[in-house]
Amino acid sequence: MKRIGLLGVAALAALFAFAAGPAGAQNKIVIRSVPIGNLKIVDPIWTTAYITRNHAYMVWDTLFALDADNKPQPQMVDTWNVSADKLTYTFTLRDGLKWHDGGAVTAADCVASLKRWGAKDGMGQALMGYTAALEPVDAKTFRLVLKQPIGFVIDALAKIDSNVPFMMPERIAKTDPNQQITEVIGSGPFRFVAEEWVPGSKVVYEKFKDYVPRKEPPSQAAGGKVVYVDRVESIYMPDHGVAMAALASGELDLHESPATDLLSLVEGNPDVVIVPNDKLGYQLFMALNHLYPPFDNKAVRQAVLWGLKQEEFLTAMTGDPKRFTVCAAVYGCGLPNESQAGTEPLLHPDPDKAKSLLQAAGALGAKIALMDQTDNDVHRAVLVAAQALRRMGFTVEVVAMDWSTLIQRRASKAPPEQGGWNVFLTNATVTGIANPLIHNFVKNCDQAWYGWACDPRIVEAGRQWALETDPAKQRQLIDELQRLHMENVTYVPLGMYRPTIIYRKELSGIIPAPAIFYWNIKKKI
Amino acid sequence: MWAYIARRVLATIPVLAIVALVVFSILHVAPGDPAALIAGDQATPEQIAAIRGKLRLDLPLYQQFALWLGNALHGDLGTSIFSNRPVAALFLQRLEPTVALAVMTTIIAVLLAVPVGVLAAWRAGSLVDRGVMGVAVLGFAFPVFVVGYILIYVFAMKLKILPIQGYRPIADGFWPFLQHLVLPSLALGLSFMALIARITRASVLEVLGQDHIRTARAKGLPARRLLFDHALPNAAVPIVTIIGVGVALLLGGVVVTESVFAIPGVGRLVVDAILSRDYPVIQGVLLIFSLTYVVVNLIVDLVYVAIDPRIRY
Numbered sequence: 092m093k094r095i096g097l098l099g100v101a102a103l104a105a106l107f108a109f110a111a112g113p114a115g116a117q118n119k120i121v122i123r124s125v126p127i128g129n130l131k132i133v134d135p136i137w138t139t140a141y142i143t144r145n146h147a148y149m150v151w152d153t154l155f156a157l158d159a160d161n162k163p164q165p166q167m168v169d170t171w172n173v174s175a176d177k178l179t180y181t182f183t184l185r186d187g188l189k190w191h192d193g194g195a196v197t198a199a200d201c202v203a204s205l206k207r208w209g210a211k212d213g214m215g216q217a218l219m220g221y222t223a224a225l226e227p228v229d230a231k232t233f234r235l236v237l238k239q240p241i242g243f244v245i246d247a248l249a250k251i252d253s254n255v256p257f258m259m260p261e262r263i264a265k266t267d268p269n270q271q272i273t274e275v276i277g278s279g280p281f282r283f284v285a286e287e288w289v290p291g292s293k294v295v296y297e298k299f300k301d302y303v304p305r306k307e308p309p310s311q312a313a314g315g316k317v318v319y320v321d322r323v324e325s326i327y328m329p330d331h332g333v334a335m336a337a338l339a340s341g342e343l344d345l346h347e348s349p350a351t352d353l354l355s356l357v358e359g360n361p362d363v364v365i366v367p368n369d370k371l372g373y374q375l376f377m378a379l380n381h382l383y384p385p386f387d388n389k390a391v392r393q394a395v396l397w398g399l400k401q402e403e404f405l406t407a408m409t410g411d412p413k414r415f416t417v418c419a420a421v422y423g424c425g426l427p428n429e430s431q432a433g434t435e436p437l438l439h440p441d442p443d444k445a446k447s448l449l450q451a452a453g454a455l456g457a458k459i460a461l462m463d464q465t466d467n468d469v470h471r472a473v474l475v476a477a478q479a480l481r482r483m484g485f486t487v488e489v490v491a492m493d494w495s496t497l498i499q500r501r502a503s504k505a506p507p508e509q510g511g512w513n514v515f516l517t518n519a520t521v522t523g524i525a526n527p528l529i530h531n532f533v534k535n536c537d538q539a540w541y542g543w544a545c546d547p548r549i550v551e552a553g554r555q556w557a558l559e560t561d562p563a564k565q566r567q568l569i570d571e572l573q574r575l576h577m578e579n580v581t582y583v584p585l586g587m588y589r590p591t592i593i594y595r596k597e598l599s600g601i602i603p604a605p606a607i608f609y610w611n612i613k614k615k616i
Numbered sequence: 617m618w619a620y621i622a623r624r625v626l627a628t629i630p631v632l633a634i635v636a637l638v639v640f641s642i643l644h645v646a647p648g649d650p651a652a653l654i655a656g657d658q659a660t661p662e663q664i665a666a667i668r669g670k671l672r673l674d675l676p677l678y679q680q681f682a683l684w685l686g687n688a689l690h691g692d693l694g695t696s697i698f699s700n701r702p703v704a705a706l707f708l709q710r711l712e713p714t715v716a717l718a719v720m721t722t723i724i725a726v727l728l729a730v731p732v733g734v735l736a737a738w739r740a741g742s743l744v745d746r747g748v749m750g751v752a753v754l755g756f757a758f759p760v761f762v763v764g765y766i767l768i769y770v771f772a773m774k775l776k777i778l779p780i781q782g783y784r785p786i787a788d789g790f791w792p793f794l795q796h797l798v799l800p801s802l803a804l805g806l807s808f809m810a811l812i813a814r815i816t817r818a819s820v821l822e823v824l825g826q827d828h829i830r831t832a833r834a835k836g837l838p839a840r841r842l843l844f845d846h847a848l849p850n851a852a853v854p855i856v857t858i859i860g861v862g863v864a865l866l867l868g869g870v871v872v873t874e875s876v877f878a879i880p881g882v883g884r885l886v887v888d889a890i891l892s893r894d895y896p897v898i899q900g901v902l903l904i905f906s907l908t909y910v911v912v913n914l915i916v917d918l919v920y921v922a923i924d925p926r927i928r929y
Contacts, residue, residue, distance in 0.1 A: 129888065131698035132654060137667075139656025211663065253656060269666040271700050289709055290699035291888045292880035328781065329875040329884070332765070336773055337780045337878075466891065492647070495893050499649035502661060517657065531658040538660070 119321035120614050122598070124345040124607070125334050129291040129327035133283070134271040136211050139253035141520070145347075145606040148312070149296045149323070150191070151257035151277035154182065154201065155249035156312035159603065161426060161525070163249030164313035166305065167196070167258060167278070177240035177560070178223075184231045187303040190260050191282040198227035203264035205235075205248075205256060210268040212254035214528045217557060218247045242560040243528060251312050251605060252523035280304070280316040280610045281323065294325040296609070309602050309611045316610040319600070323609050332356070338593060339363060344614065345594040347607050351410050357593055365593050367414050369605045371425060371521035372589035374418075375404055375472055376532065376582050378542040380513050383506055385457040385485075392580035394452060396436035398445030398483035399476075401586035407471040408588045415588040421533055421576045422569065423521040424587060432570045433577030437584065445483045455484040459513035462501065464494045472585070473516050480514070501541045515541075521587055522605045527553040527572060533581045544581040617921070620929035621914070628910045635906040636688070636899065640681050643895055650697055650893040671697050673895075684899060693903070694896030696889075703900035706885060713783045714881035716793070717873070718866035720801040721808060726859060729809040733816025733855075734843050740821055748813060755810025764803040764876040771799060781878040800877040804870055808862050815858045819851035826850075852923045860916030864909045 128142035135147035156166040165171065169185040188196035202225055209219035219225075224236040235244065248256055258264075258278065266272045275283040281296035288294055304315040326343070328334040331350035337343045339357050349357075357363040379386040379395070386392050405415035418424035419434035431438075449455045459480065463473040473489070480487045490512070492500070497515060505511040524530040534553075536545040549572060556568040576582075592607065600611040651668035652659070668674045672683070684694060693703040736748040772780040778799055784792040823829060824847055832846050871883035882901065889897035920927045 131696070131888075131892070131894075133699075138654050139658045140654075213658065213660075253658065267670070269663070269670045273700060289880050290696065290701060290706065291885065292710075326782070326878065328878045330761075330781075330878070333768065333781050333876055333878065336768060337782075340773060340776070340780055342780055342782070493891060495648035495650075495653055495891060498652040498657075499647050502649070502652065502664070519657065523658070531660075 120319070120616065121322045121324060122320050122344045122609065122612065122614055123324045123326060123342070125328050125338075125343060125347060125349075126294075126325045127348040130288075130294050130325070131290045132271065133275050135257055136208055136254055136268055137271045141253065141606070144253045144255055146283075146294065146325075147255060147257050147277075148279070148606055148608060149281040150275055150279045150283045151259065152188075152279045152316075153249070153255060153257060153312070155245055157249050157251045157522075158310035158313040161311075161522075163245045164307075164310070166313060167201075178237045180235040180237075180244055181228070182233055182235075185303065185305075188278050189301045189303075190278050191276050191299055192260075193301075194260065195230075196258065196278050197230050197261070198233035200261045200264065201258050202227055202233050203261040204258045207259075207264045207266070207268050208254060208256040212250070212256070213531050213534075214243070214247045214250055215254065215256065217528050218244065239558070240560060241558055242565065243526075243557060246526070247528070250529065252520050252525075252529065278302070280318045292327055296323045296325070297321065304610075309608075311602060311604045312608070316608075318610050319613045320609070335593075338595065341595065343595075344598055345592065345601075345607070347592055348590055349593050351408075351414075351591065354591065354593070362596050363593055364596055364598075365591055366601075367589035368592045368601060368603055368607065369520075369589055370603055371423065371605065372414075372587055373518040374423060374521050374524055374587050375408060375469070375516065375518045375585040377476060377514060377516050377585055378501070378532075378540075378582050379580065380507070380511065381542055381544050382504060383511065383513065385452075385454040385459065386513060388452055388454065389579060390452040391449060391454045391457075393436070393578075394445045394448035394454070395480075395483070395583060396445075396577070396580060397440055397448060398442045399437065399479050399583065399585065400440045400442075401437060403475050403479065404472045404585045405588050407475045408468070409590075414591065415586060418587045419577075419584050421573050421581075421584060422525055422527070422530060426521065426525050428526050428569045430570045430573035432574040434573075436577075442479075442482055449484050456486055458486045458488065458507075460488050460490050460507040460511070462497050462512050462515040463489050463491045464497045464515075465491050466493045469516050469518055476514065476516055504543070516585070520605050527556050527569075533576055535581065540582075542582060544579060546575055546579040546581070549575045549579065549581065617929055621918075624910075624914050624917075628907070631910060632903060632906055636685065636903055637681070639899055639902050640677075640684070640895075643893070643898055644677055644680075646893075648893040650895065653892055654698065673697075684896070688900070688903065693900030696894050696897050698892060698894050703896050706897060707882065707901055707904060710880055710882045710885045712785060713874075713879050714867060714883065716783075716786070716797055717800055717804065717870070717879060717881060718863060720797045721805045721866055722859065722863055724801050725805040725808040725812055725862070728805075729812035730816050730848075730855065732809075733813040734820050734848060736813065736817040737820035737824060737847075738839070738843060740817075740824075745817075749817070752810040752813050755806045755813075758806065760803055760807065760870070760872050761876050763806050764800070764873065767799045767803055768876075781876075783877075783879045783881075796877075800873050800879060803876070804866070804873045808866075811862065812855065812858060816851070816855050819854045820847050823847045823851040849923055853920055853927075856916055856919050856923065860912050860919075864912040867908050867912070868905045 130142050130146050132138045132143050135143050152167050154168050155163045158164045167184055168182050171182045173180050209215035221237050221241050223238045227233045260276055263272050263274055280299055280302045282299045284295040284297055298318045298321050304317045307314040309315055331353050334346055335353050335356045338346050339360055379392055401417045409415050416424055419437035420429045422428035461477055477487050477489050501515055503511050507513050532540045534540055535549040552568050552572045556565055559565045597615040598612055600613050602608045602611055651664050655664045655667055695702055732748055736745045739745050768780050771778045779796055782796055784796050786793045832842055871887045874881040874884045886901050
């Protein structure tokens with residue numbers, strides 16, 4: 092009996108010892124947030140996935156960054172200059188930049204990182220195509236020498252959207268760009284806690300105590316990145332309703348992409364703030380297959396422009412007119428390259444006119460296969476598209492599939508009835524389509540995206556824009572490109588919409604940007 | 617007995633081989649391109665092809681299968697093509713939540729359902745019996761996520777006595793660990809309880825009609841001893857079978873419960889892998905599931921020997 096009693100006491104003691112849990116973590120300021128997706132890939136050069144880009148902003152830094160006016164500002168760079176002949180750019184890094192493993196950031200690291208980025212990213216490839224030499228000068232200085240003057244060097248280095256030119260240690264940056272890096276070591280304001288990463292479920296970042304922020308106030312991706320919390324736990328939650336409830340009750344602090352149809356669960360809750368944090372948001376668009384009937388006929392493609400009402404699509408995506416903008420500008424509205432050339436059909440739709448144009452083109456009743464990614468938000472807009480296309484007079488077959496199947500099938504150049512397609516919808520961040528070099532979705536001919544549009548005039552105008560250094564001439568080229576894209580219907584822009592974020596009122600200092608930046612955020616305990 | 621166990625173990629090998637081949641075939645017949653998913657929307661076809669090459673997804677299927685099988689036979693289940701982590705490590709990382717949920721669900725279900733099923737059989741035809749069976753039907757009828765939402769609403773949001781979501785490992789403290797498991801275990805356990813209660817009732821009812829029970833009753837045995845010392849052990853075989861099948865299913869991951877309560881278990885690992893066509897993870901984890909089912913079935917067969925002396929192998 093004594094032995095049983097002693098055993099019982101021992102068991103109870105062990106239970107209570109377990110019950111307490113670790114004490115250390117309780118003194119830290121922790122933000123618990125729900126990200127836009129589940130992080131499985133950590134390499135922002137290997138993939139263009141937005142979740143990876145957002146993760147990368149936590150742990151890596153950039154040479155330049157775009158401020159709130161979308162103007163490039165130095166970030167890791169301290170000083171830079173351009174030679175009189177505009178061929179040589181010399182960059183000197185700021186003092187005190189360190190990697191998370193303690194080493195100093197050097198010019199050699201930056202050169203290797205730029206080369207790896209330049210091998211993958213469209214804008215980076217364009218830059219490298221004009222580069223004669225990219226080499227370190229000393230430990231903190233490196234030089235980019237061009238073959239001819241171009242106007243987009245700093246814009247490229249300040250690119251805010253995937254693939255962002257993040258700087259990595261040289262040994263990591265020398266990884267084949269078609270293979271994923273195996274270490275996550277950066278010089279950014281947070282460090283990645285690898286031992287706590289549960290791919291697809293949880294990512295943990297801790298404040299990098301040796302980070303040296305710039306002195307300027309934060310401004311979008313630029314300025315000082317001062318961290319006021321100890322730790323960020325990013326927890327992927329597939330159930331949006333439960334995530335909302337968890338945030339309302341205080342178990343979570345922030346949700347980066349709440350379901351718009353569930354916002355009513357937290358509207359009116361005095362402890363929860365709802366804001367569209369990205370003033371630009373996403374552009375929704377429709378891709379048409381130029382290879383097969385009916386959209387191999389330009390007149391039919393042009394008819395489609397008249398038959399689509401952007402408000403219908405955007406309401407399906409956000410539900411709230413305050414969160415969308417009717418916009419037919421290929422390079423986005425509210426940005427330097429906004430143009431209204433050729434946008435009349437989309438801005439003043441006329442479905443009856445669309446129908447009569449289709450009839451004149453002999454395409455009334457034409458069968459089209461519309462791919463529908465049912466596991467993706469854009470699915471709502473696809474249903475609207477089906478209705479709109481039928482209203483115009485097409486016979487629409489909606490082909491339901493998951494996103495993974497869609498991205499395989501859209502690469503097929505087979506006829507629609509043999510595994511190909513006619514139409515699909517998707518979206519892109521507006522910052523990712525802001526100029527002809529980065530807007531991959533409207534590239535033409537040899538570099539054409541899915542849909543395979545080809546108008547050689549567009550290719551030439553894009554090439555001229557990249558080389559042009561006179562802003563007035565660049566402006567003219569943008570108008571010309573916009574006009575040509577609408578004339579040839581490279582794709583169909585369906586407007587811009589701004590997703591909302593929700594967060595507890597204890598948080599403050601969230602920077603308006605395309606991604607949630609966790610620096611500058613304070614949490615009241 | 618040992619010869620039986622050895623025969624069962626050997627029989628596992630062809631089972632696993634067939635599972636491996638079938639899963640591999642289905643995966644590669646189904647549409648989807650992991651290289652395109654990895655590369656992202658803005659990638660060019662050349663970039664996607666380059667990634668496909670690096671991941672050796674452009675090899676002939678028989679070669680891909682042979683490579684994978686060769687590694688699996690050496691204990692290497694491959695590496696996730698997305699996270700670049702070993703499949704075995706990913707699985708082990710997700711195992712604790714799944715095992716914890718399965719054990720807790722089983723304990724709750726068995727402790728509640730077996731006595732209730734025995735009671736229903738003892739009072740067959742009565743209001744008690746009908747009530748128990750009615751609740752059992754409801755247990756089947758309600759989807760797990762509906763039960764989950766109701767439990768969250770009542771206990772987490774209104775009464776605020778339990779957390780809404782998440783999982784805390786046991787290393788973080790026993791009470792947080794337990795608190796986070798109560799609601800998901802109840803949600804999951806309801807249908808499991810319903811099943812066990814019904815099987816228990818049916819099995820005990822059959823045994824209660826047998827001669828030895830009539831004899832025991834005639835000899836004046838108290839009801840409790842009659843039920844639990846005589847009837848239940850004789851009715852145990854189907855009950856143990858259903859518990860074993862249930863545990864195997866739970867260990868295979870219950871993705872709806874894991875999704876509702878944000879539990880990072882094996883079920884979500886597999887579903888995420890399927891949606892992203894992470895072939896090594898799917899193949900590796902399904903192979904482990906198959907092995908689990910085989911082992912659980914073997915344990916169930918061995919438990920039969922313990923509870924029914926008439927069964928010998």
